[in-house]
Amino acid sequence: MIEVRHINKSFDDKQILHDISATFYDGKTNLIIGQSGSGKTVLMKSIVGLVTPEEGEILYDGRDIMKMNLRDRKMIRKEIGMLFQGSALFDSETVLGNVMFPLKMFSDMTPAEQLERAHFCIERVNLKGADDKYPSEISGGMQKRVAIARAIALNPKYLFCDEPNSGLDPKTSILIDELLSDITREYNITTIINTHDMNSVLGIGENIIFVNKGHNGWTGTKDDIFDSDNQALNDFVFATDLFQRVKQYVKSTRAK
Amino acid sequence: MIIQSSLKSFGNYCIFIGRVFTLPDRWREFFRRYVNEIVKLGIDSIPLVIVISIFIGAVCTIQMYLNTSSPLMPRYAVGLATREIILLEFSSSILCLILAGKVGSNIASEIGTMRVTEQIDALEIMGVNSANFLVLPKVMAMVTFINVLVIFSMFTSLWGGYMVCAVTGLVPVSTYVYGIQTQFISWYVWYALIKSLFFAFVVSSVASYFGYYVKGGALEVGKASTNSVVTSSIVILLLDVILTNLMLQ
Structure with missing residues (x-):
């Protein structure tokens, strides 16, 4: 906490x-x-x-x-693990190299254990098979998943x-x-x-x-948000027409 | 105002160098990066050093021939004067000014891009001393490899002069070779090698400093790269005066 x-x-x-x-x-x-x-x-x-x-x-x-x-x-x-807005993956390292990085720097694992852990994290974010690709060769969504794998590598x-x-x-x-x-x-x-x-x-x-x-x-x-009277919050969260309709729909459903 | 901002920058640079020169977190990782930097900054610069040195050596020889065309001057003076220029200035100071452009801009833009894409923040969040991790291998690689480049430059420059003599016949080759051997002072080679160590440190550390403290986006990375080349060139020239005064008097 x-x-x-x-x-x-x-x-x-x-x-x-x-x-x-x-x-x-x-x-x-x-x-x-x-x-x-x-x-x-x-x-x-x-x-x-x-x-x-x-x-x-x-x-x-x-x-x-x-x-x-x-x-x-x-x-x-x-x-601490952190996922940055732009993923912040190291350009010079492959997907595997990025996930291995915190393990190499801070863990006491053997190289084989590091590799096993890195593969586990990569599989956990559903990126199997992308080990040898560089960040510039993968999509934005894949980069985010690599960044998540790197962030959770050290538990x-x-x-x-x-x-x-x-x-x-x-x-x-x-x-x-x-x-x-x-x-x-x-x-x-x-x-x-x-x-x-x-x-x-x-x-x-x-x-x-x-x-x-x-x-x-x-x-x-997320459930309280529909019942809030906070004007600033409502103006921010339900700024679009679509979300205003969603709010009305949820409120009417709850009333029934 | 300029003095105040220069002093402030120098203070920040000193603090930065203090962060760079700490013990690496993982020696194995440091050596891996050190070897990579030797390849990237040193070995990859060899072709440029060879090409520039050959041409400058050739031009020096022609210039010396034109400026010593007097019956009072022996012909071997062409080789002797070319050698002195190469050893005393070109292969150390001028070569490092050229490297300030090639290697310095490479370092500043690489580290600057890492800053603006939050890669340095990512290292800091992980608890890595990013200044030490990124910059120390570059500085050590440049300082340890610069003398290889300087020696390459000395040999290829003199060879450039030799080729001019052989192709144009301005001076007989044997006379040129006699000139580059006569009245040889070995201290001049040491002088060039020692000077280059200081210049290599300036090129790598100043470029790293400018890259590390980039704020903003791609435009600022470009500015940092330019500023690093300008600043390290000025510092090299200033150091050249001081070191020449100290070592050749």
Whole structure:
């Protein structure tokens, strides 16, 4: 479980995060949603430790990352997997090389064990047969799956995903969402997904934090979202005509 | 203002170098990358070094012939002067300026692209010291391989002069060979090799620094690449003056 308490962060004179508190649970897909520029990426980068907030606490199962020294921070990063918006695969390595990378750097496994683990992760994301391909030779959806395989290679306790569906078609997006959801439950990972894809919100949103202008605007689940009176949330989630109709349909079905 | 920003950049560069020169997390991975960098930055530069050196050696010989066409100057002076130019300046300083363009821009754009595509962030998230992991093998490869390139350049430049003499007959070949052997000072070779070590460090580390701190997109990667070439060229020329003053006086 990751707890964020009273986080404040500014860049130059502009305050981006205002006293944000939130809890992210084990075995659940925790979503951070919000408009572009609302501060959700800064919040995620603060939690991961790529950005240092001015105030607040970030607790990884009770361990405050902001009070850790460099050595402890390095240790906790071995418990973290991260999926970047652009996949961030190493261009010079093959699919297998990318998945093997964290194992080579941080595990005490023998080369044979590393290979076995890497193959297991590649098969887990349904990418069998792509071992020797380079990132530039595979599609965006496949790159995302390789990035997921790399992120789970070391059996992380915490998995961070920054807009995992960006640039993908709706069908592939659903596959990636399902994969993330399955992995989260299977290995009891605390998964935090930064997204503004409404299909993801309504599909896998087990714990949703809505960031609005740097504040925690709303917290709930995908089912609560239809009953919320929060104007900012409704304007954001049900911005399109299609989603407004979906909301009306769900509400009318529930009334019956 | 310029002095202040230069000092700030120099301070950041020193901090960056401090991060680069730490012990690698995995020695096996370091050596694998080190060998790859020797191939990419060093061995792949040999054809360019050979081509440029042959032509510069040939041109130097022609220039020396034209500028020493006096009955008071012995003909072997052509070989002697060509050798001194090659050993003292071309095969160390000028060669490293050329490498600042080829290798420097390659390093800056590679690391810069890794920065803008979040590959460096991915390394940091995993707990890898990205500066050490990416830059140390490049710096070590350049510093250890530069002398091979310099020696290649010395031989091929002199051979370029030899070919000009053989083909055009400006100077008899035997006279040219006598010229490049006469009054030989072996310290000049050491001087060139020592200078090149400093230049190789500058080329690889300055280019890495500019690439590592790129912010933005493809346009900024291009700018970083250009800035790295300009800055390392200026630093090489400045160091050339200082080292020549220290080592040849």
